[in-house]
Amino acid sequence: MSASPYREFHLIEELLQQLPHHRRQGGILKTGAGDDAAALHTLHSPVVTTDTQREGVHFQRAWLTGRQLGQKAAMVCLSDLAASYATPQALFINLCLPENTDQPYLLDLYRGFGDALETYGGVLAGGNISSSRENDLAIDLFAIGEGYAPMPLRSNARPGELLCSSGYLGLARAGLHALMHGHHAPASLLEAFRAPRARFDAAPILHTAEVTTLMDISDGLQGDSEKIASASGVSIELHIAQEHLHPDLREYATQHHLDPIAMIAGGGEDYELLFTCSEQQLKSIRTKLPTVQVVGRILPRGAQPVTGAAGASFVHGVDWKP
Numbered sequence: 001m002s003a004s005p006y007r008e009f010h011l012i013e014e015l016l017q018q019l020p021h022h023r024r025q026g027g028i029l030k031t032g033a034g035d036d037a038a039a040l041h042t043l044h045s046p047v048v049t050t051d052t053q054r055e056g057v058h059f060q061r062a063w064l065t066g067r068q069l070g071q072k073a074a075m076v077c078l079s080d081l082a083a084s085y086a087t088p089q090a091l092f093i094n095l096c097l098p099e100n101t102d103q104p105y106l107l108d109l110y111r112g113f114g115d116a117l118e119t120y121g122g123v124l125a126g127g128n129i130s131s132s133r134e135n136d137l138a139i140d141l142f143a144i145g146e147g148y149a150p151m152p153l154r155s156n157a158r159p160g161e162l163l164c165s166s167g168y169l170g171l172a173r174a175g176l177h178a179l180m181h182g183h184h185a186p187a188s189l190l191e192a193f194r195a196p197r198a199r200f201d202a203a204p205i206l207h208t209a210e211v212t213t214l215m216d217i218s219d220g221l222q223g224d225s226e227k228i229a230s231a232s233g234v235s236i237e238l239h240i241a242q243e244h245l246h247p248d249l250r251e252y253a254t255q256h257h258l259d260p261i262a263m264i265a266g267g268g269e270d271y272e273l274l275f276t277c278s279e280q281q282l283k284s285i286r287t288k289l290p291t292v293q294v295v296g297r298i299l300p301r302g303a304q305p306v307t308g309a310a311g312a313s314f315v316h317g318v319d320w321k322p
């Protein structure tokens, strides 16, 4: 579709109409989409994050409906707010549209943005549309949240602590594997890739337990543990065993001769929360968050930032196959 200024004007109106009214006005907005900029009410503790979903890098259009893609793209951006002890207030969306993007797909995409805002909160405050000369649809997102606690950091991990995940890992990677190779897979794996959930439910539990080292797992357990290890000046020993495997991941890996432990370590796009805590903190967390898993422990800085598992985490610019 061409996004000439005239077409674009009408397109924006139609796209916005796919969202419920309260997701376009009110909340943090003094003035929302429609003017040169959005005017916002004051926040006590603004937290800001940005992300991109790009066709061919993050998704293929054949793998998800427009609505699923919109929901996931918004969720990916908002997940960083969950991991920052913040609640979503406003979302801005920039679209770069190739010629081959049809209008029904775009309307569906906006229903998906609306779904994510319904689930997690916040309003669509604005964005931008440009046409692209390339064939890949790109969605750039920018979110503003209200912090409800001091920001947890990647640099607070201390030797003696445990490394934990808010839930099962590796499912999205198995779902991606199935989509890439055209394999049948249980809904749990496909849904983990197509419709992951940001853990806004788990974050306040971690805050109450005074967890101060926290991030969401987007690039894979191994790679994201490395980020905590280098920011904190520690080493991390991962310990992933049979008890960490979701039964559907175990079965899929067996069927396709894959190493499920490497899939967990390499993973990616889990959007579970990765955090460090003491044994005592873990006890109180477990009572409210039974899905929590201990996946490693923090050691004094050694030769390697992360030991104990070998899984190739996703790295942009490196040829990567699940």
Ligand SMILES: Nc1ncnc2c1ncn2[C@@H]1O[C@H](COP(=O)(O)OP(=O)(O)O)[C@@H](O)[C@H]1O
Pocket (backbone or CB within 6 Å): 051, 080, 218, 219
């Ligand atoms: N192009 C960039 N310019 C400036 N800062 C960046 C850029 N890319 C990433 N960052 C910053 O680096 C940090 C780590 O980014 P990243 O690991 O991609 O976080 P996440 O996986 O949560 O999106 C973040 O604070 C992010 O804002």
Ligand SMILES: Cc1ncc(C[n+]2csc(CCOP(=O)(O)OP(=O)(O)O)c2C)c(N)n1
Pocket (backbone or CB within 6 Å): 051, 052, 055, 056, 057, 058, 059, 060, 176, 218, 219, 267, 268, 269, 314, 316
């Ligand atoms: C077509 C396609 N190839 C590969 C992947 C796998 N993949 C793409 S990005 C990514 C990691 C997360 O993305 P990134 O842009 O690094 O998110 P951030 O860490 O900035 O939150 C993974 C596992 C995919 N989802 N789709």
Ligand SMILES: [Mg+2]
Pocket (backbone or CB within 6 Å): 079, 080, 083, 215, 216, 217, 218
């Ligand atoms: Mg993150």
